[in-house]
Amino acid sequence: MSLAFLFPGQGSQAVGMGQGLIEAFSVAREVFxxxxxxxxxxxxxxxxxxxxxxxxxxxxxxxxxMAVSVALARVLDRDFGVSMDRAAFAAGHSLGQYSALCAAGAISMSDTARLLKLRGQAMQRAVPVGEGAMASLIGPKSDLALAEAAAKAGSAAGVCVVANDNNAGNIVISGTKAGVDLAIEKAKELGARAIPLNVSAPFHSPLMQPAADEMAEALAGAGISVPVIPIVDNVTARPESDPEAIRRLLVEQVTGRVRWRESMEWMAGEGGVTRFAELGSGKVLTGMAKRIAPDAEAVALNGPEDIEAFAKTL
Structure with a gap:
């Protein structure tokens, strides 16, 4: 049974996350x-x-x-003897890619924390509040072709692109408010439900180029090593281990599409993964895994009980 570890992205945060870990495991307290x-x-x-x-x-x-995800990975390793290299691959959704790289030993914990702090600040600085927008296109008709058509229509009023190809029935568009608003109208005409997202910036769109420039400078000075297992990249939807390619792709990721559906399909197909374990807060990626790769097993590891039960199955 081939395993892949998944690391969630923004939106999975919740007050109280990770508290069970730090109460039960010293290594989790050390991470925090x-x-x-x-x-x-x-x-x-x-x-x-x-x-x-x-x-x-x-x-x-x-x-x-990231702290919660990496704490879970280190608890698995130190307290249950399940190291990252027990998996064939790791993948993270947007910021989760940094969590995956840190857990796999490619970037130090302190560097990862500082890079993500800067990434968040740079993304917020890139576009004034209120000028950008994002929306989720959901429902059985919300496939990539529909989202591309809606984004193309929205581009008549401003910037609008597909930002996250999460899974069939859940695709996110991003851009200027005018562009996204027009794309929402088109998506509804095409039979999708369109829900504006409560976000502070139009992530994964060309409007994030100033943030990408800041991250390029920061990443140029960051130490990146070969991860212990390949990381399936958001931009290419393929595994990557070369440090310089990882550095370049982390910059491209800021403005580029998160190709999550393709990443999961590759792992469950050519990658031979039959089991996915989500390390972090929430169960968002576990739900996506069950929709994208229904023949594979998917489990969310949020706390001590989840970890213990999972370790016993290996």
Whole structure:
């Protein structure tokens, strides 16, 4: 049985996430402390007690979600003897790709925390609040072709692109507010439900180019090593292990489409993965896995009980 570890992205954050881990495992407490030290802030206190509006800020949510994911990976390794290389691949959704790289030993914990803090700040700086927008196109008719058609229609009023190809029935568009608003109208004409998202910036669109430029400079000075297992990249939907390619693709990821459906299809197909384990807060990627690869097993590991039960099956 071939295994892949999955690492969630923004939107999975919740006040209280990771608390069961730090109460049960010293290595989890060490991870949270290391992130606090790297950022010079008590992010762990914000994760524990909120307020939620502060945790949801992109610059806080991104390193916080990474901390929970990496803590889970280290607990699996140190306390249950399940190292990352027990899996064939790892993949992370947007910021989750940084979590995957950190868990796989490609980027240090402190560097990952600082990079994600900067990534969140740079994304927020790139477009003034209110000028950008994102929307989720959902329902049985919401496939990539429909989303592309809606985005093309929206482009008549401004920037509009497909940002996240999550799975059939769940595709996200991003761009200027005018562009996305027009795309929503087109999507509804084509038979999709279109829901505007409560986000602070138009992620994974060309409008994020200033953030990509900031990340290029930051990543140029970051140490990146060969991960212990290949990381299936958001931009290419294929496994990558070369440090310089990883560095380049992390920059491209800021403005590029998250090709999650294709990544999952590749792992479940050519990659031979029959089991997916989501390491982090929530169960978003587990739900997607069950829709994209229904013949594979998918499980979410959120806390001590999940980890213990999972380890016993290996």
């Amino acid at each position: 402390q290391e992130v606090d030290d790297a950022l010079g802030q008590k992010l762990s206190a914000l994760m524990k007690d909120g307020p939620e509006d502060q945790l949801t800020l992109t610059e806080n949510a991104q390193p916080a979600l």
